[in-house]
Amino acid sequence: MEQGTWTASLLSFVGLSACSCESTAVGTHDTEVRTTSMPEVKPAIKIISAVEVDEEIRLTVMLFSGRALILQATSLQTVADLKIEIQNKEQIPLQEQLLVFNAQPLRNTARLCDYGIGHDSSLNLVRVMPLELKIMTARAKWNIRLQPQDTVAEIKTFVNEKMSIPVEQMLFICRGKPLEDGPTLQEMGVQSGDQVALILRLKGCGQFIVETDEGDSFRVDGACADRTVADVKTAIRDRTGLAPNEQMLSYRAQVLEDSNTLEHYGIKRECKIQLTRRKQDGCRENCCFCC
Missing domain, CATH: 3.10.20.90 (Phosphatidylinositol 3-kinase Catalytic Subunit; Chain A, domain 1)
Incomplete structure (x- = not known):
């Protein structure tokens, strides 16, 4: 009896010890339940991008x-x-x-x-009746036909194909006003027979303000340190149609010489330049610049 009791106690002890390795530990006074935590597995998230199908x-x-x-x-x-x-x-x-x-x-x-x-x-x-436009650049002139519903993007694409000028550097002026990228030509008042002038936006450059004796002002691209006064006059000609030899520019009461750069006079972006029209021989009218 004693040997059988001892054998049963031993088997009971071995069984309890085996179970304690998995989930339960038996003590003298209390029982502690231990659970083995598994590492958290995050579900794989697949990002599916929309693919355009050319049907x-x-x-x-x-x-x-x-x-x-x-x-x-x-x-x-x-x-x-x-x-x-x-x-x-x-x-x-x-x-x-x-x-x-x-x-x-x-x-x-x-x-x-x-x-x-x-x-x-x-x-x-x-x-629809197409628009007959004349594109004016410093090196060439073209006649193109566009639709009233076209945008200035059509003109930029045309000039880019002809002259390989980056589109982001193009600014077109029609009737003294810049053509914006969003509206159609019809919405901006462009009509058949109009002339559209190209002005280049140079990288790293801004705009300066040109003021006339009449008190009017407008902005012109090309406020770069290495640009000359002659370059500025050319930009003003493209903007207003006034020939460079008819322009007299001044900054802070100092007349600007054609061969000098803007850096020479300390002219930077957003600076104000005064424009006065030179009196030409034989000018018999009191035009707005000749007063």
């Missing part, structure tokens, strides 16, 4: 003649690409085409998907 779509273009033209296109195709296809099929000049979808005119640089144009969409083609 093939079929479009119906209602021509101004009343006939329907069926075209095959893609959703990432631009409006200009679609107009080129219409030009090839119907012999309608690109500059005379205006595509409309849901009463909204479509811009050449936009894609079809930007307007929500999908499979079996219907567009209307309106014929």
Whole structure:
């Protein structure tokens, strides 16, 4: 009996010891429950970026003649690409085409998907009179045809292809006012036959203010330390049409010489320069600068 009791006690002790390794420890007076904590596993987060799919779509273009033209296109195709296809099929000049979808005119640089144009969409083609513009630069002049719904981006692209001038350095002036990037040419009052002058925005340069004797003022790009007064007069000519030999510039009551730089006179961005028109021989009128 004693040997059997001792054997049962030993087996009981061994069983309890084995269990204590897993989750339970037995003491003399109390019992402590221990749980083994597993390392926290964070779920893997996959970032899925939206991928634009260039889907093939079929479009119906209602021509101004009343006939329907069926075209095959893609959703990432631009409006200009679609107009080129219409030009090839119907012999309608690109500059005379205006595509409309849901009463909204479509811009050449936009894609079809930007307007929500999908499979079996219907567009209307309106014929417009193009704008005949003359682009004036220091080295060349061009005549181009644009649509009233085009923006200045179309002009910048044209000049970039011709002269490889960075688009961000271009500033166009029409009728004495700069052309902004957002509005259409029609919204800015540009008309057929207008002259558009190109002014270069040099990197690291700002603008200075030109004041006339009449009290008017306007801003001109080119406030760079290495620019000469002659360069400034050229910029003013592009801005106002006043020839450099008719300009007399002064800063702080000092007349500026053409060969000197702006740094020579301490002229920086946002400085004010006075502009006076020189009296020319034979000038019989009291123009605004000749008083």
